[in-house]
Structures are given as structure tokens and as C-alpha cells.
Amino acid sequence: MTGFAFFVAALGAVAVLAVLSNRLADRLRLPAPALFLFAAAIVSDLFPKLNELSLYAVRHLVEIALVLVLFSGGMSMGWRRLRPSLGPVALVGVAGTLLTAGALALVLRWVFGFDWLAALLVGTALSPTDPAAVFSVLGRRTVVGRSGTILEGESGANDPVGIALMASLLAAGTAGGWSAVGSGAGEFALQLVVGSAVGLAGGWLILQLMRRVSLPDESLYPLQVLFAAVSIYGVATLARGSGFLAVFVAGIVVGDARAPFKREIQRFHGALASLGEILAFGLLGLIVSLRSMVTERAWLTGLALAVLLTFVIRPIVVGGLLTTVRLRWGERIFVVWSGLKGAVPILLGSFILTADLEQDLRLFDIVFAVVAFSIVVQGGLVPLVARWCRVPMRSTPLQPWAVGIRVQGEPVGLRHYTIASGAPADGRPLFELSRDEGVWVSLVSRDGEQVRLGRATVLRAGDEVLVAGGEQPAAARVFTGRDE
Numbered sequence: 001m002t003g004f005a006f007f008v009a010a011l012g013a014v015a016v017l018a019v020l021s022n023r024l025a026d027r028l029r030l031p032a033p034a035l036f037l038f039a040a041a042i043v044s045d046l047f048p049k050l051n052e053l054s055l056y057a058v059r060h061l062v063e064i065a066l067v068l069v070l071f072s073g074g075m076s077m078g079w080r081r082l083r084p085s086l087g088p089v090a091l092v093g094v095a096g097t098l099l100t101a102g103a104l105a106l107v108l109r110w111v112f113g114f115d116w117l118a119a120l121l122v123g124t125a126l127s128p129t130d131p132a133a134v135f136s137v138l139g140r141r142t143v144v145g146r147s148g149t150i151l152e153g154e155s156g157a158n159d160p161v162g163i164a165l166m167a168s169l170l171a172a173g174t175a176g177g178w179s180a181v182g183s184g185a186g187e188f189a190l191q192l193v194v195g196s197a198v199g200l201a202g203g204w205l206i207l208q209l210m211r212r213v214s215l216p217d218e219s220l221y222p223l224q225v226l227f228a229a230v231s232i233y234g235v236a237t238l239a240r241g242s243g244f245l246a247v248f249v250a251g252i253v254v255g256d257a258r259a260p261f262k263r264e265i266q267r268f269h270g271a272l273a274s275l276g277e278i279l280a281f282g283l284l285g286l287i288v289s290l291r292s293m294v295t296e297r298a299w300l301t302g303l304a305l306a307v308l309l310t311f312v313i314r315p316i317v318v319g320g321l322l323t324t325v326r327l328r329w330g331e332r333i334f335v336v337w338s339g340l341k342g343a344v345p346i347l348l349g350s351f352i353l354t355a356d357l358e359q360d361l362r363l364f365d366i367v368f369a370v371v372a373f374s375i376v377v378q379g380g381l382v383p384l385v386a387r388w389c390r391v392p393m394r395s396t397p398l399q400p401w402a403v404g405i406r407v408q409g410e411p412v413g414l415r416h417y418t419i420a421s422g423a424p425a426d427g428r429p430l431f432e433l434s435r436d437e438g439v440w441v442s443l444v445s446r447d448g449e450q451v452r453l454g455r456a457t458v459l460r461a462g463d464e465v466l467v468a469g470g471e472q473p474a475a476a477r478v479f480t481g482r483d484e
Contacts (some may be wrong), residue, residue: 018278022261031137031379033281033342037372040285050286055350058283062347063281065276067247069132070156071229075266075316077152082252086148088325092150092318092335093157099317100309101127101165104302107308118363120169125349125367126309128162130342131155131248132277137340137379140286144392144421147331151338151431159344160195160242164188166348170355194241196249202232203253210259221261222268225254246382280343293365302369309370310378314339330389337385341374414468415475421461423481432457437478440468 041273044050082089103121108114113123134155138148164187206228215221230248236246259265293299315336322332349367352360358479386393425433431451436442443466444451444459451457459465467475 015278018282019274025401026100026185028042031133031340031375032137033277034372034375034379036278036281037285037288040282041288041290042349044288045290053283053286055287055353058287058346059350062280062283062343063233065280066132066159066244066343066347067230067233068272068276069135069280070248070270071251072130072161072266072269073135073152074189074248074253075087075255075269077149077156077252078255079086080256081149085146085153088150088322088327089147089153089323091159091325093154094161096154096318096321097127097158097161098165100313101162103313103317104305104309107305107313111373112305115365117169118359121352121355122167122349122363123163124165124169125207125345125352126305126341126370127165128158128344128348129155129339130344132280132343132344133340133375133379134257134338134369135273136277137338137382142393143386145331146327147391149336150325150335151482154335156248159244160191161188162344162348163242166351170351173474177270185315190240191242192245194239195211195236195243195245198232198236198239198241199246199249202228202235203250206232206250206254207257207259210257210262210265212256218261218264222265225265226269226272236464240387267455271417273332277343280347284343284346284350288346288368289361289365292315292361293369296362296365297371298362298365302366303373305366306370306373306377310337310374328390331391334386334389334391337378338382341371345371365408367459414466417465417467417476417479419461419465420480421460423461423479424477425459425465426461428454428459430457433459433478437474439478441465 018036021039022032024035093396101120101123104115104126105119108119108122109116112119117163129151131152133164134151138152142148143151168187206225209224209228210221213224215224229250232250233247237243293302318339319332319336322335325332326337345367352363352367383393424437430441441453441459444453445464446460446462451463465479467479
């Protein structure tokens with residue numbers, strides 16, 4: 001019991017420090033995942049027994065952690081927000097990932113002298129962006145416009161591409177590099193179609209559970225949704241689809257729906273996503289050996305590859321694809337810069353360690369070096385690049401107190417909006433809205449503080465309002481500038 005108690009106490013203390021490290025990350029202007037990753041890598045070198053963790057156990061735990069991150073990310077995005085940017089998300093998330101993998105493989109083959117299979121494996125591992133890193137960097141900030149949606153959608157959509165390519169390459173073994181890529185096309189299409197179908201069906205089933213199944217305690221509703229989301233991942237994977245895509249799509253389906261205890265469910269899954277982020281980067285850091293990275297000089301190759309990927313390959317591939325999308329040049333540059341690597345590339349890199357390739361450890365170390373550069377340099381400079389590119393990025397302040405009432409039935413005609421810049425309600429007094437639009441504002445929160453209301457109270461962009469009356473599409477247009 002003494003040994004077990006010491007383990008539990010140490011684990012709890014480490015978890016508390018991991019949560020508190022978010023404050024340190026803000027002070028250092030670094031993404032929190034960078035601290036988790038490097039701290040775990042340093043600890044694993046200081047205590048070599050931690051390196052004895054089963055690679056398969058780490059991989060499976062990280063997959064569950066990413067399920068939590070993706071489902072929460074899908075819920076926070078929702079279909080209404082994704083719909084206007086669905087085309088660019090599919091273009092960058094699918095075609096962009098495939099082209100990036102091919103371009104990286106060519107560079108590794110012709111510039112660094114890798115054989116084709118090794119070049120394709122490393123290129124595939126580094127091709128997808130990472131939802132945990134992207135959601136972590138953008139999660140506390142609101143990016144005005146389509147660029148934030150494209151980034152988040154890309155990070156959720158491109159995981160199936162990388163996973164399908166990696167699986168086909170490993171299955172092909174010593175077969176020709178390009179023939180292995182060709183054989184992966186069918187596997188990728190299957191994963192995409194099955195994952196999307198299971199995600200749509202699973203999201204609909206989750207909504208039915210949320211709306212129609214009455215539970216004896218409100219704390220059970222978030223747990224019900226959690227277990228359903230995990231089941232969706234398992235069913236999609238068993239059906240040879242992408243489990244990651246399935247849970248992301250299911251989260252999007254649930255995101256905009258009205259349901260009992262919806263806010264509590266979102267908060268619960270937001271907390272789980274934060275836990276998943278800590279777990280994913282911490283566990284993956286434990287399988288990294290900083291010592292071997294230095295002795296094998298893998299960090300030099302990784303640094304050179306990271307610079308080429310950041311400043312040459314991604315701008316050419318993703319920037320070229322985005323020329324067909326209606327975005328300002330500043331928004332295009334922001335999307336190109338902010339495609340962060342993270343837990344998913346390291347997870348894919350861990351598959352190389354089980355491929356029985358020559359110098360497999362060096363290949364994995366190269367993947368880690370590229371991810372480290374991406375998280376620290378790219379992630380740390382995201383706010384600065386947004387400012388240079390004139391992409392509005394607002395930090396969302398925490399609001400620790402809530403005002404509300406509980407009702408037995410679904411409230412009809414009572415809705416919550418955040419006023420968009422340029423919307424009809426922006427800059428107008430309350431009496432005009434009630435007279436001209438037929439809506440009544442019952443509560444206004446501005447910069448986290450409640451506003452005392454009067455007939456002449458003028459609303460501003462960014463205000464959160466509780467609205468009664470009016471038809472839903474018309475009310476949405478008044479406060480957000482678009483139809484629901």
C-alpha cells in the first residue's frame with residue numbers, strides 16, 4: 001500500500017503541475033503542449049526506466065486522448081460555423097496533406113539521401129497538422145473570419161489521410177515507394193467514407209440520447225455522451241473507417257444542436273480535452289530520447305527539414321491551394337503559418353519504430369525534432385503573425401460566474417448570441433431593436449461584466465446577449481449578421 005500511495009501522490013502532483021504549467025506557458029509565450037512534451041522527454045532521460053513503457057500501450061492511450069480532443073473540438077466548431085468553409089477545409093485537409101507528404105518524401109530522398117520507403121514514412125508522419133496543438137493555441141482566442149475555422153477543420157480532417165497512408169506503406173513493406181502510395185489510395189477512400197458515415201450516424205444517435213433519454217442525475221448526461229463518442233471511434237475503426245474522423249464529425253453534428261444540459265456537456269468535454277492534451281504530449285514525450293537525438297545528430301536533419309517544411313513546402317502546397325479560396329492575402333499567410341505539428345505526427349512516427357527498418361530510431365527522432373520546431377517557433381509566433389497579417393485574434397477572458405435559471409421544458413424563443421461586428425444590432429440602442437426588429441434583450445454581458453439595461457443602452461460588437469422574441473432566423477440575422 002505504501003508504494004501504491006506514493007505512486008498516486010506523485011501522479012497527482014505531476015498532474016497539478018501540468019495544469020499549472022498553462023500559466024507558465026502564457027508567461028513564456030509558448031504553447032502549453034511544448035512544455036508537456038519537453039518536460040516528459042527530459043524526465044524520461046533522467047529516469048531511463050520510464051523508457052521501458054510499452055510502445056503499444058502509449059500509442060493506444062494517446063489515441064483515446066486524441067478522441068477526447070477531436071470530439072470536443074468538433075462540438076466547439078459546429079456545422080453552422082464549418083459550413084461556409086467546408087470546401088477549403090476539404091481541399092487543404094485532404095489534397096494538401098497528400099501533396100505535403102509527397103513533397104516531403106521528394107526532399108528527404110533527393111536532398112537528404114534517404115531510401116524511398118524511409119522518405120515516404122517520415123513524409124507521411126509529418127504531413128498532417130495536429131488538432132491538439134491547433135486547438136490549444138487557438139482555443140483561448142477567437143479568430144475573426146474563416147481562417148480560424150479552416151485551421152481547426154484542417155487539423156481534424158487530415159488525420160485520416162496520414163493514418164491511411166502510414167498503414168498502407170507499412171503493409172507494403174519493401175515494395176516500391178510509389179506503388180505503396182497507390183495502394184493506399186483505396187484504403188484512404190474507404191477510411192474517409194466509412195468514417196464520415198459512422199460519424200454522421202453516431203452524431204445523430206448521440207442527439208437522440210441527449211434529447212429523449214431521461215437520466216436520474218444531471219451528472220450522468222456528460223458521461224453518456226463521452227461513452228457514446230468513444231464507442232463511435234471503436235465502431236468506425238472496426239468497420240475499417242477513420243475513428244478520428246468519425247468522432248470529429250459526430251462532435252460537429254452535436255455542436256449546434258439544442259439539447260438538455262448542453263452547456264454542462266460542453267464544459268465537461270472541454271475539461272476532458274485539456275486532460276487529453278496533457279496525456280497525449282506527456283506520454284509521447286516519454287518515448288523520446290533526447291540523448292539519442294544528440295548522439296545520432298538527428299536534430300540537425302530535423303531542424304533543416306523543419307525550416308524547409310515551414311518556409312518552402314507548406315507555403316507552396318497549402319498557399320497554392322488557398323489561391324482558389326476567397327481569402328485576403330493576410331489570412332492565407334496566417335493559415336499557412338499556423339498549421340502546427342504535434343501529437344499526431346509523433347504518434348505516426350512511433351509506427352516507424354515497429355517497422356523493423358534500418359535507423360528507425362533516427363527517423364523517429366527526426367520527426368520529433370520537426371514537431372519541436374513547429375510547436376515552439378510556429379506556435380509561439382502565431383499571435384505575432386496574426387497581428388502582422390491583420391487577422392483579428394481576440395483573447396477570450398474567463399468568466400467565472402454565471403447567471404441563469406433552470407426550467408423543466410425546453411425554453412422557446414429564448415436564445416443566446418454574441419454580437420458580430422457590423423451586424424444590425426452593433427451600435428444600436430435597445431429601444432430601436434424592440435421597435436423595429438421585434439426582439440427584446442433581457443441580459444447583456446460586456447467584457448465579462450453585466451450591463452445595466454435601459455431604453456438607450458447601446459449594444460457593441462462582442463457583447464453577449466440573451467434575447468427573447470422574434471423569429472429565430474430574423475433574430476440571428478440581427479445579432480450575428482447571418483441566418484442560422
